[in-house]
Amino acid sequence: MAQPQTRIQVVNEMPGRHDGAWQLRLQWCRYLYGDGGMQYGYRFIWLRPDGSLQATRGQARIPSFAITQRLFNQAKSEGWGEFDGDQIA
Secondary structure, X not given: OOOOOOEEEEEEEEOOOOOOOOEEEEEEEXXXXXXXXXXXXXXXXXXXXXXXXXXXXXXXXXXXXXXXXXXXXXXXXXXXXXXXXXXXX
């Protein structure tokens, strides 16, 4: 039997602008599970040059720690980079 699909709602993301090239995004998301459960958490996802998301079943390849650090620092400066998905109701 198939598992109910999980829906993801993006609450915040970094960077805010798209320059028309492939771009790694950091997102703070609400995960809505098919069984009615909900959790919050971060994810990395690639944005294609055309502005659509590169949604895959695998994980996003992160080219360097420096890129992740820059994205989290930007998110912190906007007030959402230190959220903890286990502590948000």
